[in-house]
Amino acid sequence: MQNFDTLLSDGPAIVLVEPQLGENIGTAARAMANFGLKDLRIVNPREGWPNERANAAASRADHVIARARVFPTVEAAVADLGFLLATTARSRALAKPVLGPKEAAAALRPRAANGIAGGILFGRERIGLMNEELALADAIVTLPVDPEYASLNIAQAVLILAYEWRLSGFSGEAEALPFGRPDDPPATKAEMLNLFEHLEASLDAASFFRPPERRPSVVEGLRAMLQRAALTGQEVRTLRGMIAAIERRPTRPRDRGDGTLTTGRGDEP
Secondary structure, eight states: OOOHHHHHSSOOEEEEESOSOHHHHHHHHHHHHHTTOOOEEEESOTTOSSOHHHHHHHTTOHHHHHHOEEESSHHHHHTTOSEEEEEOSSOOSOOOOEEOHHHHHHHHHHHHHTTOOEEEEEOBTTTBOOHHHHTTOSEEEOOOOOGGGOOOOHHHHHHHHHHHHHHHTTSSSOOOOSSOBTTBOBOOHHHHHHHHHHHHHHHHHTTOSSSGGGHHHHHHHHHHHHHHTTOBHHHHHHHHHHHHHHTTOOOOOEEOSSSOEEOSSTTOO
8 A cells, every 4th residue: 555645745726717606616625635735726717716605614724725827718727737637517519538537546546656746637617618628638538427416516526536536556666657757748738839839830820721611610620639649848849940940930040150140941041
């Protein structure tokens, strides 16, 4: 059995997107505390922050509430994460792996053991997550609920995922990562977002998106495709260098060998 302190460390961030009620934040924090999770991130809470109702509902999970961080956007909340799961109760047209709660914990645990920060996105009470938010994730998590009554309270969903996370810590040593190495970590979400924006701006300049009204759906597909590739930070930098070369952007000044400098590519001046 693993050490208690090990089980409490390196757990995934819980990201609540635009929660409407302070009580839901507090009960989600309580669920996190039940199973040793401490990194609570809140995106644009409707009732603002701090929130007394959240404090009251947290029921002694004060350490989680005290450490909670508020972000203006989902992108900002997940920027430092290397592996992201997103929860949804509805089938979506995104080509992403779909995991159950036990599989989700099994995907998070070895990455955490190798120093890769993970997180789980939970959507709004009424409408869940938008497709563009789901597109940021590496995989989708759904629960085996009754399809006639599939809606869960946020805290209930957090509780189930937190429970499976903790349970996975008692199952023996974490297995090796299916890709990458500790010294070759996956790209963070911030690096991926920068790649998306760079590529999309380049495609805009090349008039790739035709007709223009199809741009949102094409961008969604491109982002999902790049997420599935599980790129490392170095691979993202290589891709961005390739895009810059296609754009004929100047390079950093370099010595031609005759004492002069150039910012051109190849034999350009």
